[in-house]
Amino acid sequence: MTLDTRVILICSGKGGVGKTTLTANLGISLASKGSPTAVLDADFGLRNLDLLLGLENRIVYTAQEVLEEACRLDQALVKHKQEPNLSLLPAGNPRMLDWLKPEDMKKIIEMLSKEFKYVLIDCPAGVEDGFKNAVAASKEAIIVTNPEVSAVRDADRVIGLLNTHGIKPVQLVLNRVRPKMMETQEMLSIEDVTDILALPLLGLVLEDEQVIVSTNRGEPLTLIGSKSPAARCYSNIAGRLHGEEIPLIDPSKEGTSFRDKFRRLMQTKIF
Amino acid sequence: MNSFNSKKNQIILSQSFKKNWQKQFELDIKGNKYSQLEIFLGKWKLTCNDINYIINYCKRLNKTISNVFSSEPESIISASNLGLNTSLILEKNTRIERDLNIENSSNSKKxxxxxxxxxxxxxxxxxxxxxxxxxxxxxxxxxxxxxxxxxxxxxxxxxxxxxxxxxxxxxxxxxxxxxxxxxxxxxxxxxxxxxxxxxxxxxxxxxxxxxxxxxxxxxxx
Structure with a gap:
């Protein structure tokens, strides 16, 4: 059986803009649409995709053992209990960085491609070895950035590097958008960012406190069927990636309807 | 298949062997006695992967690359991203001679x-x-x-x-x-x-x- 596997790199350049959170949520959303999906943590030095998915305590083998042929791939893959279409391939230990080569990464991805429709690679921050390893095996990429000058600058650098590696298409996700600050022009606007980066916008993710809560619990927002703004944004992005046509949300209209106001009121009372 | 240049520490990737350029390249490098190499990529568009391959192959033979020449900005950017010294060179067909009065380019290209x-x-x-x-x-x-x-x-x-x-x-x-x-x-x-x-x-x-x-x-x- 040949699957037309899509190997998607999720990268940003700058750290802390939301790569891992996006990977976890996209993984869950895509899996819930029925496609077998694998998420690969390429951040060997500082791995935490397993934490976000709440799978830390179920890891037995890692990519390292698979490469050393100490175990089979299916032994290392951790299947998500609530979303059986989603599997995580955990990264090895930080020492692995020294000997991991782009060829090793290609080998892992090749193995995953035989079984999954989507392979999402959570890329480490920076543009050094970890990034180069991750890039070597990817076919397309999603760049995550925040509406901040430094994040946009780093994203631009990464776009240049992706171009020289011949990765296409590269799409953009603008994370942590605060509609109010954009309106008052205290924050870079969507146009400011897309103007410089010149990438097709795959989606916006609104700033949302629920993301922090779900991260700490190890339950991605899209898994628990949350109706919070960020959860909607994530599933929209997954839908677009899947080929559905979903219009972009208009941040200026977010949070102004009566229902949203009421929900916010309820949340502030509870937490 | 004439890929050698008169200067001995230069390796030139010629246009003719597009398919398995790696093989030809390896032969060229093996046959070269010098440890410092200058590599001419001509009009080739090479990605970081290709250039990485070249670097790794040279490393294995204990040779270093002193400079990469190319007329293709993409290759130059790939190579400089990987930390090599690069120079953009002019190919005849990308050059427009504005001043037609110049007679016989005897006075060097500059x-x-x-x-x-x-x-x-x-x-x-x-x-x-x-x-x-x-x-x-x-x-x-x-x-x-x-x-x-x-x-x-x-x-x-x-x-x-x-x-x-x-x-x-x-x-x-x-x-x-x-x-x-x-x-x-x-x-x-x-x-x-x-x-x-x-x-x-x-x-x-x-x-x-x-x-x-x-x-x-x-x-x-």
Missing amino acids: AEVSIIFHQGTLHAGEIIEVESDILLIGDVNPGAIVRATGNIMIWGRLLGIAHAGKEGNHESKITALQLRPVQLRIADKIAKGPKEKPEEGLAEEAQIQGDVIVIKPARTR
Whole structure:
């Protein structure tokens, strides 16, 4: 059986803009649409995709053992209990960085491609070895950035590097958008960012406190069927990636309807 | 299959063996006694992966690459991303000789007035350096640098750093459809970019007037 596997790199350049959170949520959303999906943590030095998915305590083998042929791939893959279409391939230990080569990464991805429709690679921050390893095996990429000058600058650098590696298409996700600050022009606007980066916008993710809560619990927002703004944004992005046509949300209209106001009121009372 | 050059420490990738260039390349390197190599990529568009392959192969044979020459900006950017010294060289068909009066190019190539075209946006961290004029079709993003010994013309926005007349030509100009650089340099003069937004739809040019760099609406001569 040949699957037309899509190997998607999720990268940003700058750290802390939301790569891992996006990977976890996209993984869950895509899996819930029925496609077998694998998420690969390429951040060997500082791995935490397993934490976000709440799978830390179920890891037995890692990519390292698979490469050393100490175990089979299916032994290392951790299947998500609530979303059986989603599997995580955990990264090895930080020492692995020294000997991991782009060829090793290609080998892992090749193995995953035989079984999954989507392979999402959570890329480490920076543009050094970890990034180069991750890039070597990817076919397309999603760049995550925040509406901040430094994040946009780093994203631009990464776009240049992706171009020289011949990765296409590269799409953009603008994370942590605060509609109010954009309106008052205290924050870079969507146009400011897309103007410089010149990438097709795959989606916006609104700033949302629920993301922090779900991260700490190890339950991605899209898994628990949350109706919070960020959860909607994530599933929209997954839908677009899947080929559905979903219009972009208009941040200026977010949070102004009566229902949203009421929900916010309820949340502030509870937490 | 004539891929050797007269100078012995040079490796040239010729146009003829596109399919398995790696094999030919390996043969060339193996047959080369020198430990420092200069590699000519010609018009080849190589990605980082290709160049990484070249670097690794040289490493295995304990050879170092002193410089990479190419007429293809993409290959140059790939190679410089991997930390190699690079130089953009001119191929005959990418060169437009403006001054037809030059008779017999006996006086070396430097005497020719030439221009290099580069198509595509320059992203942060990318540097393009040429020994001529340059016409860049695309933007120069913040964090990117363009340097030229002659004039710089940008059919797009200049948001990064441009250095015209880098070897001291005070007559050089920097022209762009939108001139909002971080920094402008002409010869040995340096200026910060303008803060205020420029008028839209007006190309602007920067040149040295008296002792300072001045920005004015561009004019045809």
